[in-house]
Amino acid sequence: MFALFESFVDPLANGRQQRPPNRLVAFMWHYVQQAWPVLTPLLVVSAGVALIEVSLFNFIGQIVDILKETPPDRLFADYGTTFLWMAAVAVLVRPIANALHLLLVHQSVEPSLTNLIRWQTHRYLLRQSLGFFQNDFAGRLANRIIQTGPALREAVVSLIDALWYVTVYSASALFLFAEADIWLAVPLMVWIVAYVVILWHFVPKVKHHATVMSDARSMLTGRIVDSYTNIMTVKLFAHAEREDEYAREAIVDHTGKFRAMMRQITAMNLALVIINGLLIATTLGMGLWLWQGSAITIGAVALAAGLVMRINAMSGWIMWVVTGIFENLGTVAEGMESISRPYAVVDAPGAGELVVDRGGITFERVSFHYGRTGGVIDDLSLSVRPGERVGLVGRSGAGKSTLVNLLLRFHDVESGRVLIDGQDIAAVSQESLRGAIGVVTQDTSLLHRSVRDNVRYGAPEADDAAIWAALRRSHSDGFVPDLVDLHGRRGLDAHVGERGVKLSGGQRQRIAIARVLLKDAPILVLDEATSALDSEIEAAIQEDLEALMDGKTVIAIAHRLSTIARMDRLVVMEAGRIVETGSHAELIARGGIYARLWQRQSGGFLGEMEPEVA
Structure with missing residues (x-):
């Protein structure tokens, strides 16, 4: 039976791979609609559970009146069937309804819907651009993925379970009170109005503080994860106390925002305690007054007393549930800020697969500035013949790695085109593009x-x-x-x-x-590929790199000029422009920038130099 209910929602359903909506209700519905075949019967079952609970209090009132009016020797003869029906509701119907409710919530909804949301938000986020991840804490992003799923699920289940439950409960209580005497229902009607006013006043404030606190919690998580991720740096520089202070700032910020939210919750609950006390006193007072005037029976008084005590207990639970709903909505809203962002780099509609027959690469008047004005890559043109090995040379910041990132389409060019075998890489799928390029980077x-x-x-x-x-x-x-x-x-x-x-x-x-x-991709990029190797291993591996490069188009970046001196052609870059090009021998003979770099190397690495323009 458990397996049957667990199969109703597939946590790994892929859904539509599209940007989730950036409005809260639409964002939630984007995921909730996938579990709607389960949430619909949950609505019905929740209403049934609430009606059964109210009916038990009604049974108590009926029993009190029956006991008052019936002689003991006629009790079971006259009302045996009625008592059996009441017993059947308590012993059979109520457990079955509650069992269905528990199975739908705990087996069908909670595990599966939670992880369906995590799965789909993770899949969407994983396909964001490289720049997206470089601009945020990995820990904070992961925290938002993990938190958004249960927060969204809990908000929806609570809305169905608690608010629907209290609506049915309150409506049923009003009906039963009014059936006994309309005046008996007056205190409850006034209480409902006061309860709604308290919610109306406090809940938006709690929601605001919950959103602020959730963001502070994610920042705290991000800072702690950042310290752990870079623990080697922390140890090397003996900065444990500095990291303590870095985390302390976030904890102080989170604590202050947490306290601000709890102040609102405390005030809300104090207001609730006051109106609950008034509900109990006025309902029982009204019941006794009506009984004294023979307007209602003792059973009606017992029913009213039982229901208002139940409503009193339930109202506190509902208040916490409502608070939890809006706290969860704050968490969902905060997660939505990271999750529902458009992709910076997207495949063109109908993008085809890149077909690499020869491996020629062309940069046509390419410009890219990371959104800044000037610098990085300016109107650069470069052609790499199929099978040619090209080395990029230049000091840090010259634009070498940026050029490689544009080839890999980690960023889209601002102007110009990048072509592989005559195909514009912006018109092919990113997966097929990167599948055709092998990359070894410095920071492995x-x-x-x-x-x-x-x-x-x-x-x-x-x-x-x-x-x-x-x-x-x-x-x-x-x-x-x-x-x-x-x-x-x-x-x-x-x-x-x-x-x-x-x-x-x-x-x-x-x-x-x-x-x-x-x-074994047809195009190879080596970005400081041997910088972490000692000289002996580098010498041993050079032959294997030669074999790796055989028959491939190669773009190599290295500050250690000796590692790229044997390339077919060297391209010297400065400030996003090509200032020299030629073989190692040609550039040495020319006596220009490259020749001076070669002469000024110390220990085989590129030293600092002043910018020069050819």
């Missing part, structure tokens, strides 16, 4: 998974034999068999830690090179 980041999974990232279908072949070619086979992680996993099964922290810089770089060797 490995996934916190096994060595096998990290290398196989280059070719998901590769078997262990192909993985070991790539590891041998990258000179990684000497250390991989000896790797052991905390759980005793060895070799290919050993996990490398977050971002590969359990490996040395050189080991991480060799695993990354193995990954690209396995990918």
Whole structure:
């Protein structure tokens, strides 16, 4: 039975891969509608549970009147069937209704809808541009994905469960009171008006404070995760106390905003206690006065007393539920700010697959400035012939890495075009574009998974034999068999830690090179690919890089000029422009910027230089 109810909502339903709405109600409906076949019967069952609960109090009133009016020897003869019906409602109908309610909430809605929201928001966010992730804390983004799912689900379930429940309960109580005597219903009607006024006054304030507090909580999470992610830097600079202060600021901010919200909640609950006391006193007073005048029976007084005590207890619960709803709505609204953002880089409508026959690359009058005025890439044109190996040279900030990022379409050019084999990369899918380009970067980041999974990232279908072949070619086979992680996993099964922290810089770089060797893409980008390797390993791996580059179009960036001197052509960049181009020998003979860089290198690295224009 559990499995049946758990199958009603698929937590991994992909839905439509589109930007979620950026208005709160529409944002919530975007996900809730996918579980509506379950939420609809939940509405009905919740109403049924509330009616059954009210009917139990009505039974008490009826029993009191029956006992008053019926001789003991006639009690079961006259009312046995009535008592059996009451017992059936309490023993059979009520448990069945509550069982259905629990199964729908706990099996059908809570786990599945929560993770459906997480799954779909994660899938959408994962496809955001690189710049999106560079402009925010990874921890804060992850926190919003994790929090938005349960907050949205809890808000919806509470709206159905609590508000629907109290509406049915209050309406039924009013009907029963009015049926006994209209005056008996007056205190409850006044209480309902006062209750709504309290909600109207306090709930928007609580919602505002909840949104502010949720943002502060995400900031606190982001700061703590940032410290943990960069723990090596924290340790190296002995800045634990500085990180304490960084977290303390966020905790102080969060505490202040939390307290502001709780002040509103305390005031709201005090107001509720006052009107509840008045409801109890006036209802019982009115009941006794009406009974004294023979307007109602003792059973009606018992019914009224029982219901107002129940409403008194329930109203506090409802107030907390309503507060929780708006606190959750604040969390959802805050999550929506990160989740419901348009993609900065999108595939063109009907984008096709990139077909790389030869691997020629052309930059046609490309300009890009990261939204700034001037600098970075200005009206740059460059053609890389199929199979040609081009080295990009220039000091930091010259635009080398930006040019590579434009080729990978991490950003869209502001003007001009980038072509691969005559195809505008803006007109093909991003997946097919990046699938055709192998990249080894300076700042190698490995996934916190096994060595096998990290290398196989280059070719998901590769078997262990192909993985070991790539590891041998990258000179990684000497250390991989000896790797052991905390759980005793060895070799290919050993996990490398977050971002590969359990490996040395050189080991991480060799695993990354193995990954690209396995990918075997027709275009290769080497961005400081051997910067983390010592001279001996670099010399050993150069031959494998030569083999890797064989038959491919290559763009290589290196401050260590000796690593790219053997390229077919070198392109010297300065301030987003090409200032020299030619082979190593040609540029040395020319005696220009490159020649002076070559002469000024110390230890094989590019030294600082003043900007020059050819």
